[in-house]
Amino acid sequence: MNQQLRRKLDQITDILWAGGVTNPVTYIEQISYLIFLKLLDEEENDRELRARLGGSGGNAKLLFPAQSERYRWSKWRFKSGPELRDFIRDEVFPYMASLAKDEPEVADYFRDAVLEIVDPNVLKEVIDELDSFEFRKLGPDVKGDIFEYLLTHLGSSSLNGQFRTPRQIRAFMVEMVDPDMGDSLFDPACGTAGFLIDAVDYLLAKYSDHVSEYPIYGEDWLEKKGKSLAELKTEMPRLQTYRKGAGEKIPNWDVLEASVYGTDVSRQMVRIAMMNLVLHGIRHAQLKRANSLSDMGGLSEDDLRRKYKVILANPPFAGQLPKDSIRSDLPTNSKKSELLFLSLMMQHLAPGGRCAVVVPEGVLSTSTGAHEELRKKLANDFDLLAVISLPAGAFKPYTGVKTAVLVFRKPATETAKRLDNVWFYEVRNDGYDPDKISGGGRVETPEKNDILDLLAQWKAYKVAGFARPPGIEANTLLEHGSKEPSCWFTTKDRLAAADYNLGPGQWKPRVAEKPSDEDPFELVKEVRRDYLHIAVGLRNLSRELAK
Numbered sequence: 001m002n003q004q005l006r007r008k009l010d011q012i013t014d015i016l017w018a019g020g021v022t023n024p025v026t027y028i029e030q031i032s033y034l035i036f037l038k039l040l041d042e043e044e045n046d047r048e049l050r051a052r053l054g055g056s057g058g059n060a061k062l063l064f065p066a067q068s069e070r071y072r073w074s075k076w077r078f079k080s081g082p083e084l085r086d087f088i089r090d091e092v093f094p095y096m097a098s099l100a101k102d103e104p105e106v107a108d109y110f111r112d113a114v115l116e117i118v119d120p121n122v123l124k125e126v127i128d129e130l131d132s133f134e135f136r137k138l139g140p141d142v143k144g145d146i147f148e149y150l151l152t153h154l155g156s157s158s159l160n161g162q163f164r165t166p167r168q169i170r171a172f173m174v175e176m177v178d179p180d181m182g183d184s185l186f187d188p189a190c191g192t193a194g195f196l197i198d199a200v201d202y203l204l205a206k207y208s209d210h211v212s213e214y215p216i217y218g219e220d221w222l223e224k225k226g227k228s229l230a231e232l233k234t235e236m237p238r239l240q241t242y243r244k245g246a247g248e249k250i251p252n253w254d255v256l257e258a259s260v261y262g263t264d265v266s267r268q269m270v271r272i273a274m275m276n277l278v279l280h281g282i283r284h285a286q287l288k289r290a291n292s293l294s295d296m297g298g299l300s301e302d303d304l305r306r307k308y309k310v311i312l313a314n315p316p317f318a319g320q321l322p323k324d325s326i327r328s329d330l331p332t333n334s335k336k337s338e339l340l341f342l343s344l345m346m347q348h349l350a351p352g353g354r355c356a357v358v359v360p361e362g363v364l365s366t367s368t369g370a371h372e373e374l375r376k377k378l379a380n381d382f383d384l385l386a387v388i389s390l391p392a393g394a395f396k397p398y399t400g401v402k403t404a405v406l407v408f409r410k411p412a413t414e415t416a417k418r419l420d421n422v423w424f425y426e427v428r429n430d431g432y433d434p435d436k437i438s439g440g441g442r443v444e445t446p447e448k449n450d451i452l453d454l455l456a457q458w459k460a461y462k463v464a465g466f467a468r469p470p471g472i473e474a475n476t477l478l479e480h481g482s483k484e485p486s487c488w489f490t491t492k493d494r495l496a497a498a499d500y501n502l503g504p505g506q507w508k509p510r511v512a513e514k515p516s517d518e519d520p521f522e523l524v525k526e527v528r529r530d531y532l533h534i535a536v537g538l539r540n541l542s543r544e545l546a547k
Contacts, residue, residue: 005142006220009149012129019122024153029268030117031150032275034130036109037092039278041073042136063103071095077127081120088123089115105284109274112267140281141244144197145219147279151192151272164194165314165358168216168431169394169405171242172451173312173356174198176386176407176458181207181251183259183309188292188344190262193273195312197280200260201244208245216240216431217444238449240431260285261308263292263299293340294325304329307350314358315341317401331377334370338363342406343374346382349410354385361389361402365503375500379492382408383419385466388454389426389504393434396442404504422495423461423469424504425454425487450486457487474507480514 016027044063051062064072071092079087096110117123135143154164179185179199187195205211213229215222225232233239250256260282264270270289277285291297304327319337326335332343338360345355363371364387378384386407394403411418431449432442457470471487472478474494478485490507498506 003223005146006149008129008132009146012126013150013153015122015125015129016117019117019119021117021122025268025272026116028150028153029271030115031126031130032147032272033093033110033113033115034127035135035147036106036275036278037073037096038130038133039135040106042134044072046136061102063099063106068095073131077131080124084127085115085118085120085123105274109271113271135279139246140279141246144276144280147276151194151276154192164192166394166430166432167194167198167242168240168449168451169314169358169390170194170198170312171216171240172455173358173405173407174202175455177310177312177354177356179203179310181256184261184307184350185259186261186308186311186348187313188263188311188341188348189313189315190264190273190287191269191314193262193276193285193287195314196260196262196273196285197276197282198242199310199312200256200277200280200282201242203256204247204250205243205245207247207249207251209248211243211245213241213243215446216242217446221444232446236446238431238452239446240449240451254284257282257284258286260287261306262287263290263303265289265291265297292344293321293327293330293337295327296325306348307353308348309350309353311345311349311353311355311357313341313345317360332370332374334368334374336370339370339374342378346378346410349382351410352412354407354409356405356407358390358403358405361404361503364404365501365506367499372499375502376496378406378408379422379495379500380418382410383466384408384422384502385419386458387422387424387502387504389424391428391430391434393432393442394430396434397437406502418492419466421469421489421491422502423471423487423489424474424507425457425471426504426508427451427454428486453486472509474509476509478509478511480512482511484511485509 012031013027016022016030021027021030040063047062069075076084076087076092093110093113093115097107097113100107115123117126133146138146151164174195179202181203185196185199187193190196215229215232222229222232227235229241233241247253247256260277262270262273262285264273264287267289270287274285274287277283277287288298288303290299290303292299292303315337317338320335321337321340323335326340327344330340330343330347332339334340334343342357342359342363345357349355364375365371384406386405388405388407390403390405392400392402395401427450429445429448429450431444431446431451433445434442436443461470469487469489471489472485474488474490476488485508488507488509495501
């Protein structure tokens with residue numbers, strides 16, 4: 001995305017901010033409504049063109065038949081003042097919500113939609129700026145980048161527990177579960193759909209002849225450096241990147257779109273997620289506003305029964321559900337949201353499926369019955385492939401809670417042999433300073449990122465069929481001066497003996513302290529002198545007290 005587009009987007013958000021729409025979630029939602037209306041108008045132009053040219057698209061049904069043409073962007077965008085605001089609010093939004101039969105996805109998107117840009121002049125300025133975008137001339141890459149750039153505004157705030165998982169974390173989680181064509185993708189707490197989009201981008205790159213590479217810090221960062229990515233990678237061997245491609249070798253785009261599933265309890269988040277996916281080229285994702293933990297959360301019977309090949313999530317922590325609202329099919333008796341989400345993913349994982357999920361480290365080591373029982377089930381009924389400890393500052397400035405990523409898979413059959421070991425990796429630096437915050441975000445440290453090593457170790461482990469984990473055996477005492485290990489492993493038997501404690505610190509090898517240089521004989525003499533001195537003092541004190 002070029003500087004001109006970025007300036008336009010900055011101008012739009014500045015206009016909204018100055019106009020009193022200051023909540024990032026709200027103004028991103030409002031922009032998404034207007035972008036969708038612009039996209040539908042452009043799509044209508046394409047349908048009209050196909051109708052005039054005839055051929056296979058000649059019978060395409062119009063979104064805006066003659067009696068409804070006035071609701072098209074191109075018909076009302078010239079209005080101004082209260083007339084413009086009132087027309088969009090009272091006529092355009094209701095019309096879009098009425099298309100349940102002909103365009104159910106459009107209708108669902110605009111159901112209960114509220115125009116919160118109340119100042120007509122602000123609304124007019126935003127519409128004029130968006131009107132300069134010709135989305136149909138932009139590829140999915142650029143359209144996706146436009147929305148991703150808007151979503152960076154969520155990086156400066158955490159609203160109702162909603163915040164975006166940092167790209168560097170999402171990127172390695174997606175790479176470790178390695179989605180492929182035909183895999184169903186699911187995030188039960190999808191937020192802005194970051195995991196789903198990263199998984200789709202990963203697939204597109206896998207099925208592309210020409211792949212572009214970008215630093216995790218974004219194109220702006222690269223431009224400011226004034227050097228090519230190749231030059232920076234030479235200077236910074238630990239610079240983490242991600243790959244994008246057009247996906248021209250995808251065998252069936254409809255199959256890809258139909259494989260994307262997500263739920264979230266917030267209608268705002270579902271709308272934002274849907275627009276994010278639309279602008280990334282995924283028009284028909286299976287997104288739903290629902291509480292995936294509850295029997296009364298809006299899930300259908302199909303939703304409750306469906307299994308997924310790839311699950312990726314960073315679900316909310318520290319919440320509790322009323323006992324009577326919790327789904328009865330989840331394999332835990334806990335009311336804690338972090339355990340409920342983990343059990344939900346275990347429940348919905350298909351045979352041969354892979355899951356990567358962020359959990360608070362308390363899930364790994366807390367000694368309550370519910371915690372231990374769920375860890376036991378995870379270790380014995382699944383292949384627990386990796387426990388990845390993240391830096392304490394990974395989710396600053398939102399939270400300083402220490403977190404980890406669990407990566408596990410469901411065996412292809414009930415009789416399949418389970419892995420004998422559990423692998424641990426400690427990420428001490430994820431490409432950002434664990435303590436320094438600047439401009440609402442963490443300071444970049446591209447030269448210290450451990451994630452590239454994590455992925456290199458993981459690939460070797462995977463190539464070896466997960467036969468023997470990389471690193472050294474748990475609790476090994478290393479000689480003084482040895483390098484502190486980044487990864488280690490323990491056996492299932494030792495895990496069972498320790499009440500299935502998965503805390504990395506429980507198993508981390510230790511480096512021996514430096515032995516003392518002092519002569520032991522001299523140390524003994526010094527202790528004897530001190531002892532005699534104390535004994536004489538006590539004897540003198542006793543004599544004084546006896547007088």
